[in-house]
Amino acid sequence: LYLRDKNLVDDVIGKMSFTEAMFYHIVGTPPTCGQTSVLDAVLVTLMEHGLTPSAISTRLTYLSSPESMQSAIAAGLLNVGSQFIGTIENAATLLSRIHADPAGFEASCRQIVQEHKDAGKHMPGFGHHLHRPDDPRSPKLFEIAAACDDIDQRPISTIRALGACVDEIYGKHLTINATGATAAVLMGAGIPARIMRGF
Numbered sequence: 311l312y313l314r315d316k317n318l319v320d321d322v323i324g325k326m327s328f329t330e331a332m333f334y335h336i337v338g339t340p341p342t343c344g345q346t347s348v349l350d351a352v353l354v355t356l357m358e359h360g361l362t363p364s365a366i367s368t369r370l371t372y373l374s375s376p377e378s379m380q381s382a383i384a385a386g387l388l389n390v391g392s393q394f395i396g397t398i399e400n401a402a403t404l405l406s407r408i409h410a411d412p413a414g415f416e417a418s419c420r421q422i423v424q425e426h427k428d429a430g431k432h433m434p435g436f437g438h439h440l441h442r443p444d445d446p447r448s449p450k451l452f453e454i455a456a457a458c459d460d461i462d463q464r465p466i467s468t469i470r471a472l473g474a475c476v477d478e479i480y481g482k483h484l485t486i487n488a489t490g491a492t493a494a495v496l497m498g499a500g501i502p503a504r505i506m507r508g509f
Contacts, residue, residue, distance in 0.1 A: 329349050332349070348458065351451055352496060364387070367386055371385040371386075398496070405494065438487045444486075451491040465495070
């Protein structure tokens with residue numbers, strides 16, 4: 311039995327935590343101490359997400375069929391998409407676009423925010439219907455990432471700068487929500503945007 315190139319019994323069970331094994335399975339390299347800390351924090355942050363479509367469908371399916379827990383979990387997973395939970399991936403895509411834009415950091419932030427505002431689109435990673443003025447989970451994730459020398463801090467700086475542009479262009483304060491913060495710290499931990507929807 312193998313997890314990538316490691317013997318599951320001899321090299322993984324009892325030697326790697328679930329978070330470490332998951333990171334290794336997804337990324338292909340054993341996580342650093344900081345990557346483990348950040349990923350642990352993200353998983354705990356996203357453990358309870360309130361009354362989102364995925365949580366509601368899970369609860370209703372379980373209410374209908376309590377003997378079939380797997381059906382309830384599947385119902386919730388089927389509702390992970392671009393509007394809820396999947397906003398982590400969407401926010402990370404914006405951060406990657408900013409980093410790659412030859413026009414420069416400030417110009418890229420302004421262009422992205424203006425595009426969303428002009429199109430009447432929601433900014434992925436910003437705003438919350440309950441947490442106002444700020445989502446308390448975001449600074450905590452940033453604090454954990456900042457304490458780790460092996461986490462790239464640039465995505466966190468980028469989402470903060472993007473937040474300043476959001477506030478200015480929208481003319482009101484929109485908090486960096488937990489999914490926006492999650493996108494930034496996972497990018498800093500080296501987890502690609504394409505797999506963030508799984509979180």
